[in-house]
Amino acid sequence: MLEIRGVRAGYGAVAVLHGIDLDAAAGQVSCIMGRNGAGKTTLLRAVMGLLPVTAGSVRLGGAPIHHLPAHEVPRRGIGYVPQGRRLFGPLTVAENLEIGLMARRRGAAVRDRVLGLFPRLAERLGQAAATLSGGEQQMLAIGRALCLEPAVLLLDEPTEGLQPSMVALIRDTVARLRAEGVAVVLVEQRVETALAVADRLAFVTGGRVAETVAARGLAADAPQFAAHVGV
Amino acid sequence: MAAVLALTAVGLSLVFGVMRVVNVAHGEFFMLGAVTAWFVATHVPGPPWAGFLAALVICPLVVGAVAAAADMAVLKRLNYDPEATIVATIGLLYILQQTALTVYGPEARPVPAPFAWSIRLPWFGWSGYKLAVIAAAAAILLGVWLLLTRTRAGLVMRATQVDRETARAFGIDTDRVYAGVFALGAALAAMAAVLIVPIQQAHYLMGHDPLLLSFVVVIIGGLGSLRGTLVAALVIGLSDGVISVFFSPTLAKILATLFVAGVLVFRPQGLFGARA
Ligand SMILES: Nc1ncnc2c1ncn2[C@@H]1O[C@H](COP(=O)(O)OP(=O)(O)OP(=O)(O)O)[C@@H](O)[C@H]1O
Ligand SMILES: [Mg+2]
Numbered sequence: 001m002l003e004i005r006g007v008r009a010g011y012g013a014v015a016v017l018h019g020i021d022l023d024a025a026a027g028q029v030s031c032i033m034g035r036n037g038a039g040k041t042t043l044l045r046a047v048m049g050l051l052p053v054t055a056g057s058v059r060l061g062g063a064p065i066h067h068l069p070a071h072e073v074p075r076r077g078i079g080y081v082p083q084g085r086r087l088f089g090p091l092t093v094a095e096n097l098e099i100g101l102m103a104r105r106r107g108a109a110v111r112d113r114v115l116g117l118f119p120r121l122a123e124r125l126g127q128a129a130a131t132l133s134g135g136e137q138q139m140l141a142i143g144r145a146l147c148l149e150p151a152v153l154l155l156d157e158p159t160e161g162l163q164p165s166m167v168a169l170i171r172d173t174v175a176r177l178r179a180e181g182v183a184v185v186l187v188e189q190r191v192e193t194a195l196a197v198a199d200r201l202a203f204v205t206g207g208r209v210a211e212t213v214a215a216r217g218l219a220a221d222a223p224q225f226a227a228h229v230g231v
Numbered sequence: 232m233a234a235v236l237a238l239t240a241v242g243l244s245l246v247f248g249v250m251r252v253v254n255v256a257h258g259e260f261f262m263l264g265a266v267t268a269w270f271v272a273t274h275v276p277g278p279p280w281a282g283f284l285a286a287l288v289i290c291p292l293v294v295g296a297v298a299a300a301a302d303m304a305v306l307k308r309l310n311y312d313p314e315a316t317i318v319a320t321i322g323l324l325y326i327l328q329q330t331a332l333t334v335y336g337p338e339a340r341p342v343p344a345p346f347a348w349s350i351r352l353p354w355f356g357w358s359g360y361k362l363a364v365i366a367a368a369a370a371i372l373l374g375v376w377l378l379l380t381r382t383r384a385g386l387v388m389r390a391t392q393v394d395r396e397t398a399r400a401f402g403i404d405t406d407r408v409y410a411g412v413f414a415l416g417a418a419l420a421a422m423a424a425v426l427i428v429p430i431q432q433a434h435y436l437m438g439h440d441p442l443l444l445s446f447v448v449v450i451i452g453g454l455g456s457l458r459g460t461l462v463a464a465l466v467i468g469l470s471d472g473v474i475s476v477f478f479s480p481t482l483a484k485i486l487a488t489l490f491v492a493g494v495l496v497f498r499p500q501g502l503f504g505a506r507a
Contacts, residue, residue, distance in 0.1 A: 048400050070399040086397040088390045099390050102383065103402030144401070 001026045001183040002047070002078075002152045006056030007066070008207075009046035016042045018207035019056060024152060024183040029174060031194045031215070032187045033229050034204035040187045041083050043204070044154045048080050049073040060152065074103045079150030083157050083187070085141040089130030093121055096129050096140055100147030114143045117173065135166035142173060152183045159193055171197050191220050191229065203228035233468020234368035235423045237461055239441045240448035241375060242419030244460040247449070249392040249412045251313055252306060255320040257420055258442025259327035260298060264290045264421025265342075265433035266335050272342045272428075280345035286425050291418035297327075298417030299410045306413070307406060324438075331435040339437075344429035364426045371422055372461065375415075388412060447487065451494050453501025463502065 002024040010016040016039045024030045032040050045051045047058055049070035058066040060076055074080065079100075088096050097111055115122040118139040124132065129140055138158055145153060155174070159167045167190075174197045177184055188194045194201060198215040205228050213224060243257045267290045272282035301323055309315040344360045379385035391398045391408045399405050420441070424433075431437070448467055452459030467487060474483035494502065 050396055050400060069404070071402050071404045074400060074402040080400045082397060082400065086394055088393045088397070090393060091386075091389060095386055095389075098383075098386060099398075099401050099403070102387075148401075 001061060002185065003059040004043075004047065004056070005059075007043070007046060007053055007058060008055040009042060009051045009053050011042075011051070015054075016207055017046065020204070020207070021209055022185075022202055022212075024185045026151070026183045027178055027181045028199040029178050029184040029186055029197050031198035031201045032185065032204055033189070033194060033201055033225075035228070035230050038204045039207050040204055041156055044080070044082075044156050044185070044187065047073075047154065048078065074148055074150075077104070077148065077151040079145030079148045079153045081141045081145050081153070081155045081158055083160070085137050087129040087132075087137055087140055087144070090128055092126050092128055093132070093140055094125040096144050097121075097147050100144040104148045106147055106149055110147055110149055114146050117146070117176075118143050135162055135169075138162060138166065138170065142170070146177075150182065152185065153177060154185045156187045157189060158186070159188065159190065167193060189229070191225050195220060233465050234365040235427050236441070236444055236448060236468045237464030238368050238371060238423035238426075239420045240445040240452075240460050240464050241372060242416035242423075243445045244449050244452065244456070245375075245419070246413055246416035248456070249388055250306075250311055250409055252311060252316045252413075253313070253320070254413075254416065255317060255442070256301075256323040256327060257320075257416070257445060258438030258440075259324050259331075260294050260417035260438075261420040261424045261441045262331060262433075262435060262438035263294050263297065263327060264424030265428045265437060266331050266435065267293050267421070268425045268428045269335075269340050269342050269433045279343040283342070283345035283425075283429070286342075287422065290425050291421045294421035295414035295418035299414040302410045302413040303406075307409070311409070328435060328438070335433075335435055337435065339432040339434040341432045342428040360429060364430075367426060368423070371419070375419070384411075447491050449501075450491055451502060453503040456501060456503040459501055459503025 004020055004022040007020040008015060008017050020043055022030065022032070022043075032043070034040050042051065046053050049065070049068055049072070053066040056066070057064055060078065063076075065073055065076060068076075088099065091099075097114065101107065101111055120136055121139055121143055124136065129137065132140060142155070142158065158170050162170070171193060174184055174186065178197075186194075186198065188198075195215055195218060200212055201215050201218070201224070202212045203210045203224055210228055211224060239257070239261055242260075243254060246252055246254050246257070268286040271286040271289050272279070275282040275285045305319050305323065306316055309319055346359065379388065387398070387403055387408055390401075391403060391405050395405050398408075423441070444467070448463045449460055451467065452461070452463035470483070470486070474486060
């Protein structure tokens with residue numbers, strides 16, 4: 001579904017990614033792991049067109065998307081849950097969802113499905129997003145992206161700083177999207193969560209994917225984690 | 232006039248609020264509105280109200296188009312850097328002013344009021360036109376408020392204001408939003424100018440006062456806070472009028488200056504602005 005080939009990107013003169021290769025298939029969860037500052041967020045931003053891709057290609061269903069202006073990328077069906085959630089804080093829950101719906105002209109039916117997934121949001125539609133609890137904010141960030149009915153969903157550390165019950169809810173949500181056939185790309189630091197939801201793990205080091213392994217049967221004390229994530 | 236001042240100041244505040252651009256050329260968009268109003272009024276045949284109505288429609292469109300072009304040709308290339316855009320809009324101010332001087336000339340020219348009747352109250356007369364201006368300005372401001380709070384275009388503007396990058400990640404063409412907001416801000420100044428030219432003549436240097444007063448209003452109200460801008464415009468405009476009539480215009484200016492200084496010292500974010 002999503003094919004990333006030899007992608008280089010960075011900030012001005014500073015190159016961060018030196019040729020990333022990664023695939024995300026429909027109905028699979030591809031987990032990106034790596035140390036702080038490895039370039040995980042940079043990779044997702046480059047895929048979204050928010051940073052220029054200076055070399056390599058990103059294809060969605062075979063069609064190149066790395067030359068598109070950023071606002072065209074979500075319209076092709078890529079949903080994005082940024083690190084730190086990046087909600088439109090002063091806007092209400094309903095308005096945040098509306099922004100998501102507008103991207104691909106989805107209507108009330110999609111909105112109701114998203115609210116069915118996160119009933120707590122339905123009770124707070126008129127509340128400013130900034131006043132939600134951390135867990136509710138993450139639900140809204142995911143819900144906003146699901147309003148696009150995305151074929152590919154990029155999640156950047158969605159469980160960061162959340163309590164165990166919220167982490168479990170997000171895991172369930174990811175498993176459900178996988179079952180629905182969404183291609184999920186998940187940046188995750190916790191080994192346990194990664195092993196629980198991922199089909200494949202990609203370890204990013206030095207701006208490259210150092211290794212890609214199947215998650216099934218991998219032990220939590222596998223050497224890859226020590227080598228690339230530092231746990 | 233408070234009503235017209237509010238329109239101009241809201242334009243300035245809107246542009247700053249969404250784009251973080253301090254538009255020093257805002258007063259020139261006002262001037263451009265007045266000057267084009269004169270052109271339209273003198274070239275549209277028929278009674279004064281026909282020319283006036285035409286100006287009320289054409290001038291905001293023309294000035295908005297000029298502003299959108301300036302946004303795309305200059306501000307966008309500067310990536311909306313807050314300092315670079317101040318310098319750039321100073322340049323824009325100069326260009327617009329000199330163009331007006333060249334094309335329109337140094338004379339002040341009047342535009343006839345669309346109608347002339349007045350209400351006589353025991354202690355002073357109100358010209359009907361001034362009342363109509365207040366009503367029109369109020370209607371336009373209500374329209375802007377509805378646009379921002381009740382429409383999809385407004386939602387898109389507010390989302391872009393909060394987080395431009397995330398807005399783009401949700402399919403919002405923020406370049407278009409910026410051009411549109413800049414054009415809307417300029418169009419508001421132009422509408423204010425069309426309303427004012429029957430009272431005050433069109434002149435190529437007329438942009439300075441409204442620019443300064445708009446900044447005063449916006450400083451008091453809080454940059455980017457539309458509610459604060461409206462309240463401040465009313466307070467400044469009304470008190471200026473009342474004090475000028477009953478005491479002296481100089482006293483009004485002195486009091487306004489002291490008020491601004493007080494706000495700057497004690498509440499630099501403005502009366503309604505959020506702390507940065
Ligand atoms: N806006 C920026 N300008 C310049 N350099 C940046 C910027 N954002 C990130 N970087 C640099 O790029 C590198 C990769 O950062 P990135 O945010 O992609 O890391 P990450 O893998 O997501 O880390 P984390 O696990 O902490 O989220 C870092 O060295 C960082 O300092
Ligand atoms: Mg990151």
